[in-house]
Amino acid sequence: MNAYTQDCICLLGDSLTQGGWEPHGFAQRLSYVYARKLDVINRGLSGYNTEWAIPVFEQFFAKSKDQEHLPKVQLLTIWFGANDACIPPSPQHVPLPTFSANLSKLINLVKSPDSPYHSPSTRVILITPPPVNTYQRGADLATRNPPLDLDRKFEVTQQYAEAVKEVGAKEGVPVVDIWSSIWEAAGKVERDLSRYLNDGLHLNAEGYTFVYDGLLKTISESYPEIHPDNLEFVFAPWADVANAADRSQALRKRDAFLRK
Amino acid sequence: MNAYTQDCICLLGDSLTQGGWEPHGFAQRLSYVYARKLDVINRGLSGYNTEWAIPVFEQFFAKSKDQEHLPKVQLLTIWFGANDACIPPSPQHVPLPTFSANLSKLINLVKSPDSPYHSPSTRVILITPPPVNTYQRGADLATRNPPLDLDRKFEVTQQYAEAVKEVGAKEGVPVVDIWSSIWEAAGKVERDLSRYLNDGLHLNAEGYTFVYDGLLKTISESYPEIHPDNLEFVFAPWADVANAADRSQALRKRDAFLRK
Numbered sequence: 001m002n003a004y005t006q007d008c009i010c011l012l013g014d015s016l017t018q019g020g021w022e023p024h025g026f027a028q029r030l031s032y033v034y035a036r037k038l039d040v041i042n043r044g045l046s047g048y049n050t051e052w053a054i055p056v057f058e059q060f061f062a063k064s065k066d067q068e069h070l071p072k073v074q075l076l077t078i079w080f081g082a083n084d085a086c087i088p089p090s091p092q093h094v095p096l097p098t099f100s101a102n103l104s105k106l107i108n109l110v111k112s113p114d115s116p117y118h119s120p121s122t123r124v125i126l127i128t129p130p131p132v133n134t135y136q137r138g139a140d141l142a143t144r145n146p147p148l149d150l151d152r153k154f155e156v157t158q159q160y161a162e163a164v165k166e167v168g169a170k171e172g173v174p175v176v177d178i179w180s181s182i183w184e185a186a187g188k189v190e191r192d193l194s195r196y197l198n199d200g201l202h203l204n205a206e207g208y209t210f211v212y213d214g215l216l217k218t219i220s221e222s223y224p225e226i227h228p229d230n231l232e233f234v235f236a237p238w239a240d241v242a243n244a245a246d247r248s249q250a251l252r253k254r255d256a257f258l259r260k
Numbered sequence: 261m262n263a264y265t266q267d268c269i270c271l272l273g274d275s276l277t278q279g280g281w282e283p284h285g286f287a288q289r290l291s292y293v294y295a296r297k298l299d300v301i302n303r304g305l306s307g308y309n310t311e312w313a314i315p316v317f318e319q320f321f322a323k324s325k326d327q328e329h330l331p332k333v334q335l336l337t338i339w340f341g342a343n344d345a346c347i348p349p350s351p352q353h354v355p356l357p358t359f360s361a362n363l364s365k366l367i368n369l370v371k372s373p374d375s376p377y378h379s380p381s382t383r384v385i386l387i388t389p390p391p392v393n394t395y396q397r398g399a400d401l402a403t404r405n406p407p408l409d410l411d412r413k414f415e416v417t418q419q420y421a422e423a424v425k426e427v428g429a430k431e432g433v434p435v436v437d438i439w440s441s442i443w444e445a446a447g448k449v450e451r452d453l454s455r456y457l458n459d460g461l462h463l464n465a466e467g468y469t470f471v472y473d474g475l476l477k478t479i480s481e482s483y484p485e486i487h488p489d490n491l492e493f494v495f496a497p498w499a500d501v502a503n504a505a506d507r508s509q510a511l512r513k514r515d516a517f518l519r520k
Contacts, residue, residue, distance in 0.1 A: 002330070005320040021292040023283030028291070031302070032281040041299055042291070047498025055511045056495050060265040069329035083498075091502035235316050238307025238343075242351035251315045 005253055006234050007072040007121070008039040010061075012053065012106070013079035016130070016203060016211075017044025024205035026212040033216075037231040037256045038074055049084040049094045050102030057106060063116045072121040074226050077215065078106055081129030081160040082201065086151050096163055103167045111171075123223045126168045127211065128161035128179040130203060131186075133193035137200030152201070154190060174222040176214035182207060231256045265513055266494050267332040267381070268299040272317065272366070273339035276390070276463060276471075277304025284465035286472040293476075297491040297516045298334060309344040309354045310362030317366060323376045332381040334486050337475065338366055341389030341420035342461065346411050356423055363427045371431075383483045386428045387471065388421035388439040390463060391446075393453035397460030412461070414450060434482040436474035442467060491516045 011017045011027055020027030020042060031040045043060055045053070062070050080103065084094035094102065107124055109117045132152045141148040161179035168175035186192040193200070196207035203211070219227050234253050236244075244250030271277050271287055280287030280302060291300045303320060305313070322330050340363065344354035354362065367384055369377045392412045401408040421439035428435035446452040453460070456467035463471070479487050494513050496504075504510035 002320050002322045002326070018295055021288065021295055023288060028281065028283060028288045031287070031291075035278055035281055035302060036305065039301055042295060045296065045495055045498070048495075048501075052498070052501055052507070052511055055508060056513075059495075059513045066329070069326070092498070235305055235308075235319075238305070238312070238352070241308075241312055247312070248315060251312055253316075253319045 005071070006037070006039050007074045007256070008041050009034065009075040009077070010041045010043060010073045011077050011079070012043045012057065013077070013127070014044060014048050014083050015046035016082055017042060017077075017079050018046050019202060020044060020208070020211075022205070022208070025208050026215065029208075029212045030215070033228045034231075036233040036235060037228060038226070039071065041073075044079075047083060047092065048080075049086075049092050050080045050099055050106065051084075051094050053080060054102060054105060054109075057109060058117070061109070061117050061119075064118050065116075067119060073119055074121060075123050075125065075219070075223065076110060077125050077127060078103065079127035079129075081157065081164055082132075082152075085129065085132075085153075085157040085160040087153060087156065090151055096159060099160060100163045100167050103164065104171055107167070107171045107173055123226065124173045125215065125218055125222075126164050126173055126175045127214075128164045128175065128177045129157055130197065130201075130207065130210075131161075131179055131183045131190070131193055132157045133190055133197050133200040135191050135200065136194050136197060140199045174218045176211065176218050178210045178214055181210045181214060185210070225257065232258060265331070266297070266299050267334045267516070268301050269294065269335040269337070270301045270303060270321075270333045271337050271339070272303045272313065273337070273387070274304060274308050274343050275306035276342055277302060277337075277339050278306050279462060280304060280468070280471075282465070282468075285468050286475065289468070289472045290475070293488045294491075296493040296495065297488060298486070299331065301333075307343060307352065308340075309346075309352050310340045310359055310366065311344075311354050313340060314362060314365060314369075317369060318377070321369070321377050321379075324378050325376075327379060333379055334381060335383050335385065335479070335483065336370060337385045337387060338363065339387035339389075341417065341424055342392075342412075345389065345392075345413075345417040345420040347413060347416065350411055356419060359420060360423045360427050363424065364431055367427070367431045367433055383486065384433045385475065385478055385482075386424050386433055386435045387474075388424045388435065388437045389417055390438055390457065390461075390467060390470075391421075391443045391450070391453055392417045393450055393457050393460040395451050395460070396454050396457060400459045434478045436471065436478050438470045438474055441470045441474060445470070485517065492518060 027042050083092040084099045086092040109115050110122045138150045241250045287302050343352040344359045346352040369375050370382045398410045458464050501510045
């Protein structure tokens, strides 16, 4: 792929991000609305926490000196907390202050002019983890062989979601707070979270709607220039090509940011 | 995105490819099974024919001299014919011999050592256009304002599908013949193609199953080394990280082609 055709959106996170490729997942839906405008690159890693995500990020995100050769990352979503919030002694557990510091570090790897990964074109959005339904999760773990103890607590994941919002406020990065929107949609009844969660932890298609809708709303409000409605097809709509006096001119790739 | 993390699959085609991002579309399903192994880049352009695709390809596909900086394209699918087969005087119409020559040209832009776009890492698969249901298509066009005449014929699209197979044989490129598989699944009854087509022309979720299944089968047979079952996660499964004596070692990115 050429560096100068379509830029991209990068989704960084855990299994909730990796599962975004499910039908009606947020990666699938973003790909659909951004088709011919921005590519969607999914760097969701099931089971990962922020501690493990930092070295991963430093390996997949291009250093500033290499960025000119590569498609620009116009938007980076950072979505962690679901695994960081595991209860000790889980190896996935990351203490709350470290979780917050790790999120700040990820943001500043991109945004700080002193970082070797500094990417001036990259907008960042944080996403909170969804609320955990410990009834569903506990029942699921009990069916494993051997049965497993409950590994997450409702109130703990809530604290990690709050921490994401605090990091966003501190770093000046917008936050899609799906913890709150899903909790409210469930009438603040933990058992009723099953409407949006497959297994007490992972979102179903209805759950992903909060992520997708929240992202599009946040893009509208904070980064309207990259809302899909404000971007142009890089290669012209076919009827424009068909009707052009000079088709080879009409077929020249365009800057998605330059609307006619 | 770094050049040395995940390579990619590139889907080149018309609206049938662009629509691959629908839920259960073939781009969505490929993205899901290739997650953490290969990225999927969709260059489907609604309404385009092979004549317009050539200059587009020459703008988005990296020239050989630039490829070292960019993720490698491990697989390129080329899927045209649905618009080339429009009946004259449609501006989308491409005469059958020109259609065949254009497909050969696209293949050789990648495969010929003399091409400036020569990409030794890129495997190619051709896909035939699906059969047209002129009853559905005609009814759809009649509802437009103003009503439109039928723009495609069953037998003509069938000829373009045959031409794709001939080009594949001539160029030594495997072909996913969805024309035949869908026609057979419909019991060779044109009206019954509505099981697989939304509007007589575009595939529904069931129709895309032939594309996805056909691609995975062809990959198994012709390019087994890039079948998802034969590729490794670039970043290790979380339990391998959690259990590693040296986690920073376990978090080093790997070559997707090197299975343990």
